[in-house]
Amino acid sequence: MKKDTSALRQKKVSELEKQASSIYEELLKLNLSKKSSPVKDTNVIFKKRKQLAVILTLITEKKELEKINKVK
Numbered sequence: 001m002k003k004d005t006s007a008l009r010q011k012k013v014s015e016l017e018k019q020a021s022s023i024y025e026e027l028l029k030l031n032l033s034k035k036s037s038p039v040k041d042t043n044v045i046f047k048k049r050k051q052l053a054v055i056l057t058l059i060t061e062k063k064e065l066e067k068i069n070k071v072k
Helices: 002-009 013-036 044-071
Strands: none
Touching (some): 002 044, 013 044
């Protein structure tokens, strides 16, 4: 996961928000498909949720840094 976060930290907030919304849509589709037909890799939903959490955390982090830099 460290490699993923280092690559994500270099992206802008708008790019991260787009990526977060696409992952959220994937999660919704996975949850719907899980109920109709079981998936082979049962850990996919967990991985996507964790990936979404990391991205949302980075977005919050970057926004807070922007606020701090504006105050200074």
